[in-house]
Amino acid sequence: MEVGAVAAMRYVKDGIKAAKLVMEHTQHTLLVGEKASVFAISMGLPGPTNLSSAESFEKWAKWKQNDCQPNFRKNVFPANGCGPYHLSQAASPVLEGTCGYIRGEDVYGKWSGASSFSGVLEKNSNLIGRHNHDTISMAVIDKMGHIAVGTSTNGATFKVPGRVGDGPIAGSSAYADDEVGACGATGDGDIMMRFLPCYQVVESMRQGMEPKHAAANAISRIARKYPDFVGAVFALNRKGIHAGACHGWTFQYSIRNSSMVDVEVVTVVP
Structure with missing residues (x-):
């Protein structure tokens, strides 16, 4: 904890x-x-450091030349440009009846409504896939039975500046409890963080579920609301039993213990 x-x-x-x-x-x-x-x-880490690479700069330059498409903005004007962005006239049911005007980069208006939803929701973006993010999550059990888990990522490619995904959110991309086990996650963090899937996995194992059932249950909870999301979790209990579950892609994770010469790659299908 x-x-x-x-x-x-x-x-x-x-x-x-x-x-x-x-x-x-x-x-x-x-x-x-x-x-x-x-x-x-x-606290002693190297920096400040320029983290741009020739590859990342080239990718960014091509994206700019393509009018900043694709990106994660919605209900804004211009829809197919690099901004500055303003609220679209058809932005949302929340804005119906709104009186407002735009001057430069400032937006003035008055909220005048509310919206609600239920049932199946559309995925907020088609930008998340196995080839365009770099999440790494790892869980470890030491000799004393202590469990640690960590997740690191650069985030989604072409994200809106300032965006925080599920990587640093406890219970979403990672969660661990020495008494139970651990979980790591990867995929569409903007969707997955709404469900705290790794907290759900660990709590399901606490209630007696095997890792494979706990992982599948957490993924299915998301898929019921967002059938087009892409993501995966792995589950590891305190005995070292592990499993994974995924949706929208074929997921692989690696394991190794003290008796193994090399890592074993486990493939998980949706």
């Missing part, structure tokens, strides 16, 4: 070490943005 996390941190390469520093040297759980970078550097 010790937690440390950082989000929206720039100029420091090793986010997982920064998160560990938050856990071990502060009474906080989550530090964000510029001050998270300042904290990490003040």
Whole structure:
């Protein structure tokens, strides 16, 4: 039940070490943005460092040339451009009857309604897939039976600046309890974080579910509401029994214990 996390941190390469520093040297759980970078550097991590690469700059340049398409914005104007963005006239039922005007980059208006939803929801983006994000989640059980889990990611490609996904959210991308086990997750974090799937996995195992059933249950809860989402979880109980579940893609994870010469890759199908 010790937690440390950082989000929206720039100029420091090793986010997982920064998160560990938050856990071990502060009474906080989550530090964000510029001050998270300042904290990490003040605690001895290298920086500030230019984290851009020739490959990432080329990808960004091509994206700009393509009018910043695709991106994660919705109900904005211009829909097919690089901005500055303003509210679309057809933005949302919430904005029906709104009186407002736009001047430069400022938006003025008055909220005048409410919206609700139920049943199956559409996925908010088609930008999440196995080839365009770099989440790594790892769980470890030591000789004493202590369990640790961590997740690190650069986030979704072409995300809106300032976006925080599920990576630093306890219970979403990772969760662990020495008495029960651990879980790690990857995929469409903007959807998955709404369900805290790793918390759900660990709590299901606490109630007696085997890892394979706990993982499948957590994924199915998301799929019932968002049938087009892409994501996966792995579950590991305190005895070392493990399993995975996925939706929208074929998922692989690796395991190794003290009796194994090399890692074993486990393939999980939807």
